[in-house]
Amino acid sequence: MAAVLLCRCRALLSRPAGAPRARRGLAAGPEMHFGFQTVTEEERREKIYQVFENVAKKYDVMNDSMTLGIHRVWKDILVHKMNPCPGTLLLDVAGGTGDIAFRFINYVRSVRKRQLQRKLKHHQNLSWQEIFESYQKDEFNSLGDSQVVVCDINREMLKVGKQKAQHLGYSEGLSWVLGNAEELPFDDDKFDVYTIAFGIRNVTRIDLVLLYRSKLITPALSQALQEAYRVLKPGGRFLCLEFSHVSNPLLSRLYDLYSFQVIPVLGEVIAGDWRSYQYLVESIRQFPPQEELKAMIEDAGFFKVDYENLNFGIVAIHSGFKL
């Protein structure tokens, strides 16, 4: 995900230079016998784990440099769209370094402050006793019982996230859980909102792809969506922020050019890891575009599924409700 900015560097991927990956064989469809290296599912999971392990410490820096800081705006928009009120229970999957979680906490805190101010305005004609009691009740409730659980499959990412939280002073209402998006360690009907920002791409199992009704849809992705459906309360919301398809041809070319020329170089210079970023770029390309993802979310049982394009489709926010 760090690969931010990215896009489908088709040119980059079709070159024989660079690490041979199953991805390219896959891109050609049934022609997997082309002689590229194929990996088993287990190996692939290992590889993805290692990618993020290597990238973890420089994750935020890379994000900033590759998107020129715009990823912060994207994440802000996501939380604004969520518009959480105090008392919301959020599950942030693949939320490693905690970006969404921190924004959620800030948002809820300010909403709560406004609520308390409004209540105080009403309390103009109370007796001293009543005022005293109301202060006791509300004083230590700056988050209004909201909580966020950050779940990630990668220990390193969680470690970086915890350090960041300590450094920035977030302690209340935050918990960190190690878990797999395809098999969440939570009970049914637990959360109000489920978000996954730039993580759902990595859930896709590339080697075990099935041609399902002539579309490339993987069982892992739908499994993740079904898990999301399971852990959400009735009325709960699913939000997904992910790189997506740019339909404007001119912009698409510029975008391809940028990520083709700049991203790999940045990866090598800043993180010292060309291959990880190549993987990340490839995974973006393989991901289904907006309409397909919308259809998959509907298939998982969500209602009122909709998406919003940010920056002409470079990034899209999908939203669905468990009704």
Add this chain to the structure above:
Amino acid sequence: AVVSKGSRHYPPLRALQTSAVLRRASDEHKKAPLTSSSQQHFDSPPAGHQPEQKPQGSRPSYTGQGGQESEDYESEEQLQHRILTAALEFVPEHGWTAEAIAEGAKTLGLSVAAAGMFHSDGSELILHFVSECNSKLSELLEKEQKLVQLGEAEKKPIDEFLRDAVEARLRMLIPYIEKWPQALSVLLLPRNIPSSLNLLTSMIDDIWHYAGDQSTDFNWYTRRAVLTGIYNTTELVMMQDSSPGFEDTWRFLENRVADAMTMSNTASQVQSTGEAVVQGLMGAAVTIKNLAGLNQRR
């Protein structure tokens, strides 16, 4: 496992899948649940999709498949309708906001995130409330009309009728009067103007319809414009009225309606006077022509 249902090709069938919340509309009427044997007659839930909350009662049996919208499951719109209705009771406390909608959703057993289905400024809630009030007004007027038709009540004179109708409609705002100015400002947002204008005009139309207006000429427009003016100004007066029982507002209303009646009388008087004047002028013109000898036939 790959999900193998045909929901993509038959969108209405999705409502049949174990929706956690969209309940059967018939649940509201029926008390006894149907037998569970009828569950075998349609698509079983796809493998891997765990339904965690079955809707109350079991599903009806179907002979056909797909394309048949289930009459028994409520649609998303109906659910939204229910949430908004439940949210109204929280408006005096939270205002016309997404918070009130969230509280409303909570009372229905839904998560507070369901408020995300609506716009964050509460527009839908306000529009919903306005349309509910309009429906209530229509029902009221229809009932009165029936009584008059049955001969059980006297037919009111126009000014009294209009006065009572507007007063009845404005009285519905009383429980929410504190937050109503906020609602008015939201209704004036460019995004909401088409809908709010629509609701306003249909309400005024209704009132005139039950008042017995059957005009098909320009009067139709003037009548509606006049009543809209009366309604809007009275509403604004009501916002800052602090007299007991809103007496000032009703007195204001009475005066405005009286003004309107006078105006219409004056208008018809002006018209007949105008006609008389024109006729007089025509006569004078003919006389002058006669005198000048222009009318003679040679």
